[in-house]
Amino acid sequence: MPTPAIRVTSSAAKRASSLLRALQAHPPSCPCHSNPSHHYQSPSLLKSPRRSFATPLDHTKQKEYAFEMAASSIRFGPGCTKEVGMDFKNMGANRVCLVTDSNVSKLDAMKHVVESLSREGVGFTVFDKVRVEPKDSSIREAIDFAKPYQPDAFLAVGGGSVIDTAKLMNLYTTFPDAEFLDFVNAPLGKGLPITKPLKPLVAVPTTAGTGSETTGTAIFDLVSKKAKTGIAHRNLKPTLGICDPLNTRTMPSAVHASSGLDVLCHSLESWTAIPYHERTPRPQNPMNRPAYQGANPISDIFSLKALRSTVEFLPRAVKDPEDFEAQSEMLLAATLAGVGFGNAGVHLCHAMSYPISGQNPGYKHKGYVIDSPIIPHGVSVAVTSPAVFRFTGASNPERHLAAAEVFGKDVSNAKKESAGEILSEVLAEFLVNLGDQPRGLKALGFGSEHIDDLVEGTLPQKRVLMLAPNLSLEENEEREQLRGLFEEAMNY
Amino acid sequence: MPTPAIRVTSSAAKRASSLLRALQAHPPSCPCHSNPSHHYQSPSLLKSPRRSFATPLDHTKQKEYAFEMAASSIRFGPGCTKEVGMDFKNMGANRVCLVTDSNVSKLDAMKHVVESLSREGVGFTVFDKVRVEPKDSSIREAIDFAKPYQPDAFLAVGGGSVIDTAKLMNLYTTFPDAEFLDFVNAPLGKGLPITKPLKPLVAVPTTAGTGSETTGTAIFDLVSKKAKTGIAHRNLKPTLGICDPLNTRTMPSAVHASSGLDVLCHSLESWTAIPYHERTPRPQNPMNRPAYQGANPISDIFSLKALRSTVEFLPRAVKDPEDFEAQSEMLLAATLAGVGFGNAGVHLCHAMSYPISGQNPGYKHKGYVIDSPIIPHGVSVAVTSPAVFRFTGASNPERHLAAAEVFGKDVSNAKKESAGEILSEVLAEFLVNLGDQPRGLKALGFGSEHIDDLVEGTLPQKRVLMLAPNLSLEENEEREQLRGLFEEAMNY
Numbered sequence: 001m002p003t004p005a006i007r008v009t010s011s012a013a014k015r016a017s018s019l020l021r022a023l024q025a026h027p028p029s030c031p032c033h034s035n036p037s038h039h040y041q042s043p044s045l046l047k048s049p050r051r052s053f054a055t056p057l058d059h060t061k062q063k064e065y066a067f068e069m070a071a072s073s074i075r076f077g078p079g080c081t082k083e084v085g086m087d088f089k090n091m092g093a094n095r096v097c098l099v100t101d102s103n104v105s106k107l108d109a110m111k112h113v114v115e116s117l118s119r120e121g122v123g124f125t126v127f128d129k130v131r132v133e134p135k136d137s138s139i140r141e142a143i144d145f146a147k148p149y150q151p152d153a154f155l156a157v158g159g160g161s162v163i164d165t166a167k168l169m170n171l172y173t174t175f176p177d178a179e180f181l182d183f184v185n186a187p188l189g190k191g192l193p194i195t196k197p198l199k200p201l202v203a204v205p206t207t208a209g210t211g212s213e214t215t216g217t218a219i220f221d222l223v224s225k226k227a228k229t230g231i232a233h234r235n236l237k238p239t240l241g242i243c244d245p246l247n248t249r250t251m252p253s254a255v256h257a258s259s260g261l262d263v264l265c266h267s268l269e270s271w272t273a274i275p276y277h278e279r280t281p282r283p284q285n286p287m288n289r290p291a292y293q294g295a296n297p298i299s300d301i302f303s304l305k306a307l308r309s310t311v312e313f314l315p316r317a318v319k320d321p322e323d324f325e326a327q328s329e330m331l332l333a334a335t336l337a338g339v340g341f342g343n344a345g346v347h348l349c350h351a352m353s354y355p356i357s358g359q360n361p362g363y364k365h366k367g368y369v370i371d372s373p374i375i376p377h378g379v380s381v382a383v384t385s386p387a388v389f390r391f392t393g394a395s396n397p398e399r400h401l402a403a404a405e406v407f408g409k410d411v412s413n414a415k416k417e418s419a420g421e422i423l424s425e426v427l428a429e430f431l432v433n434l435g436d437q438p439r440g441l442k443a444l445g446f447g448s449e450h451i452d453d454l455v456e457g458t459l460p461q462k463r464v465l466m467l468a469p470n471l472s473l474e475e476n477e478e479r480e481q482l483r484g485l486f487e488e489a490m491n492y
Numbered sequence: 493m494p495t496p497a498i499r500v501t502s503s504a505a506k507r508a509s510s511l512l513r514a515l516q517a518h519p520p521s522c523p524c525h526s527n528p529s530h531h532y533q534s535p536s537l538l539k540s541p542r543r544s545f546a547t548p549l550d551h552t553k554q555k556e557y558a559f560e561m562a563a564s565s566i567r568f569g570p571g572c573t574k575e576v577g578m579d580f581k582n583m584g585a586n587r588v589c590l591v592t593d594s595n596v597s598k599l600d601a602m603k604h605v606v607e608s609l610s611r612e613g614v615g616f617t618v619f620d621k622v623r624v625e626p627k628d629s630s631i632r633e634a635i636d637f638a639k640p641y642q643p644d645a646f647l648a649v650g651g652g653s654v655i656d657t658a659k660l661m662n663l664y665t666t667f668p669d670a671e672f673l674d675f676v677n678a679p680l681g682k683g684l685p686i687t688k689p690l691k692p693l694v695a696v697p698t699t700a701g702t703g704s705e706t707t708g709t710a711i712f713d714l715v716s717k718k719a720k721t722g723i724a725h726r727n728l729k730p731t732l733g734i735c736d737p738l739n740t741r742t743m744p745s746a747v748h749a750s751s752g753l754d755v756l757c758h759s760l761e762s763w764t765a766i767p768y769h770e771r772t773p774r775p776q777n778p779m780n781r782p783a784y785q786g787a788n789p790i791s792d793i794f795s796l797k798a799l800r801s802t803v804e805f806l807p808r809a810v811k812d813p814e815d816f817e818a819q820s821e822m823l824l825a826a827t828l829a830g831v832g833f834g835n836a837g838v839h840l841c842h843a844m845s846y847p848i849s850g851q852n853p854g855y856k857h858k859g860y861v862i863d864s865p866i867i868p869h870g871v872s873v874a875v876t877s878p879a880v881f882r883f884t885g886a887s888n889p890e891r892h893l894a895a896a897e898v899f900g901k902d903v904s905n906a907k908k909e910s911a912g913e914i915l916s917e918v919l920a921e922f923l924v925n926l927g928d929q930p931r932g933l934k935a936l937g938f939g940s941e942h943i944d945d946l947v948e949g950t951l952p953q954k955r956v957l958m959l960a961p962n963l964s965l966e967e968n969e970e971r972e973q974l975r976g977l978f979e980e981a982m983n984y
Contacts, residue, residue: 069566083558
């Protein structure tokens with residue numbers, strides 16, 4: 001099926017008219033009239049009614065005209081973890097900071113990594129205290145460990161928490177004098193760009209979910225602000241992701257399911273995010289072009305392929321622990337989705353998932369053997385997905401129908417107006433068939449009394465909310481829309 | 493349409509039985525019996541009859557078990573050439589070697605690049621003597637220019653010849669004491685791996701064809717050996733490709749056509765190349781894993797997408813010089829195909845094209861305004877494609893039928909045995925409809941008297957021939973097959 005062309009969405013139309021209103025209120029002035037091509041717009045934009053503006057827009061209102069694609073190198077193959085010692089030897093590294101957590105440190109993946117480094121005579125030290133779902137405090141602790149060792153390279157072995165922590169150890173040892181908030185996403189942090197290359201980082205994922213081995217994103221809890229946030233910049237991405245399907249065989253079935261649901265939402269959200277050329281402002285320096293830039297023709301390829309694989313292989317990987325083909329395909333899908341959303345972004349499911357996990361009223365997900373309550377990340381993103389895609393459907397019916405078709409739905413006679421509803425239904429069916437998934441926020445213990453807090457916990461996620469189709473730019477309206485979404489997400 | 497899974501090809505079966513014969517003649521011995529997992533094979537390989545081998549294979553006979561994907565970052569957008577000065581300023585470069593040729597130096601692309609570097613105060617020097625279809629002598633001249641300047645970065649503005657020359661200037665200024673043949677592909681050169689990172693190289697393509705802005709490959713004539721060869725290693729790839737559709741508007745229609753045919757063959761050849769896990773030998777160090785590693789699940793995504801775009805947009809780009817949408821899509825397709833073949837490889841069309849262009853009996857392609865005879869690269873690869881894909885069809889009928897379907901052919905009732913013939917026919921039809929294409933080698937002036945030389949000129953292209961499905965490993969048989977292919981390619 002050919003990829004549908006990116007279309008101007010109805011949300012875009014709404015944003016354009018709000019822009020028009022803003023322009024009427026604040027007539028633009030611009031210092032660079034002498035250079036007309038400074039205001040060059042892409043051919044597709046030139047066809048739009050906007051070209052009738054006689055006066056150019058100011059930079060903060062100008063839409064994007066380019067996209068940029070960057071991804072870590074990826075090596076994929078069963079057993080290829082054992083090559084990692086040679087990789088570090090090849091790059092001349094001899095002070096490798098090996099980052100992991102206390103669970104992964106007992107797995108074969110770590111054993112093979114340590115053997116490989118030792119066999120090649122590469123010097124290394126182990127930090128195995130990564131906190132699952134890292135906080136700023138746990139990351140500071142990791143950075144404090146790394147600084148005196150003065151690593152010449154990093155190696156992360158674990159899930160998203162480990163890889164994200166290693167990225168930030170790399171960042172803050174390269175910029176030892178930076179304040180922690182300097183690089184943290186605005187508005188919670190200063191959102192400064194990363195102005196120079198970091199040290200080599202090789203990431204060996206042991207889960208098939210976050211795709212962190214290919215992205216320039218690291219997520220953590222900023223405790224003082226009670227918010228999940230992160231740092232996102234292309235320079236943060238690993239040099240190489242070593243994707244070895246032998247390393248994900250240790251995942252219990254429940255972890256296959258929830259990490260696979262993260263992949264599902266990465267692919268669906270990036271596929272339906274607003275297109276890059278609808279994003280404002282156009283950056284004045286390419287360094288400031290965000291990795292979460294909106295859907296674009298290259299991220300689309302990855303997102304749609306990852307969606308196809310997830311729909312085909314996740315149910316098999318969850319149901320049969322011996323189905324190594326399905327597990328292997330899910331690891332590849334996680335990485336492909338990582339390239340997709342890492343260069344496009346995610347939106348509502350992810351924005352809403354952070355308060356859902358953080359404000360857990362006491363739910364303990366089946367199959368997770370820990371003492372405290374937990375809503376796994378993948379569960380918290382997927383639980384709102386039927387509500388989210390019903391809401392976003394009108395923004396781009398073609399894309400929502402194309403996604404529904406991937407699930408096997410015959411959409412040949414589907415009406416555009418029903419696109420959101422159709423995708424919502426097939427998603428709900430997929431989640432139910434997967435098994436052991438909460439059928440909405442109510443099943444997690446949330447009630448209408450929690451909605452205010454959930455909404456307030458979502459609003460600061462500007463970096464992803466700005467990519468949400470159909471969402472208002474006006475805060476009161478946005479708040480009402482989010483409230484409606486949480487209400488809708490109570491049951492599916 | 494979901495990507496068909498990679499299947500064991502009949503050529504693979506042939507290779508396996510020749511391997512069996514070799515093993516019977518030379519019983520394997522292996523120093524590492526004490527570590528059984530050293531001989532780990534991928535699950536799909538374990539399912540094959542080969543697992544009945546009681547004795548392990550020696551390394552040179554072992555098949556590959558992993559693939560590696562690497563690509564330059566890509567920025568795409570009309571007008572984004574003007575950002576390049578900021579890119580160099582951001583990376584702190586101040587001695588940029590700007591590489592181009594005498595034609596491109598007069599185009600707007602160069603004007604914008606020079607303005608941008610100057611505006612940002614980035615120091616640079618211009619080398620504008622790149623030879624179209626570079627020879628080793630022209631490349632040595634370019635390297636001799638660069639060495640005394642001691643660049644801290646390179647910027648290539650032009651087509652494949654310019655970008656390839658800049659890659660080699662970068663390589664040999666980073667390894668100033670290396671012999672020219674050290675890195676040249678074996679067997680003509682020593683084929684040494686590039687053991688350290690090169691300086692930053694930004695590539696700004698002005699044609700939509702080679703995809704060189706994303707690949708680690710540089711091609712040139714090695715005059716003393718009368719052969720087209722090159723250097724291929726991931727470390728050779730540019731840091732960033734700036735794909736600005738405004739820069740390809742200057743291409744005449746005939747250049748759109750021939751460079752687009754290069755894209756067509758990049759995508760079709762990489763899509764049908766032998767799968768990576770059928771390639772031998774398995775590298776003992778990941779540094780030696782070739783970029784031309786065979787088809788793999790990630791290259792497949794790019795190759796098929798590029799094929800779809802080319803079939804849709806190339807005819808429009810050729811027929812209407814004002815169709816900027818089609819031109820823009822072809823630039824993107826060229827880059828996507830570059831990522832595909834740059835991480836998989838090409839095979840017969842490319843291997844055979846080098847002697848076809850090099851031994852030109854006097855053909856002058858319509859629309860090329862030069863005095864001397866010329867068979868443009870894209871024309872020389874496409875001219876054999878109907879014969880090539882008829883020959884390779886049996887190796888993987890599913891993939892050949894999937895490709896035919898992209899051209900709009902209904903393959904729902906097609907027989908597997910006809911897959912090659914079907915793809916061959918739709919290709920011939922596509923070339924005829926494109927217009928001004930020679931209908932076979934005869935139309936280029938070749939006759940049966942030239943076939944011996946054409947075959948001998950093809951045989952040294954081991955690096956790509958090893959990826960050709962259905963081609964014999966036995967040299968006499970291979971020679972006969974190539975002879976047959978050139979005969980078949982006389983007319984379509």
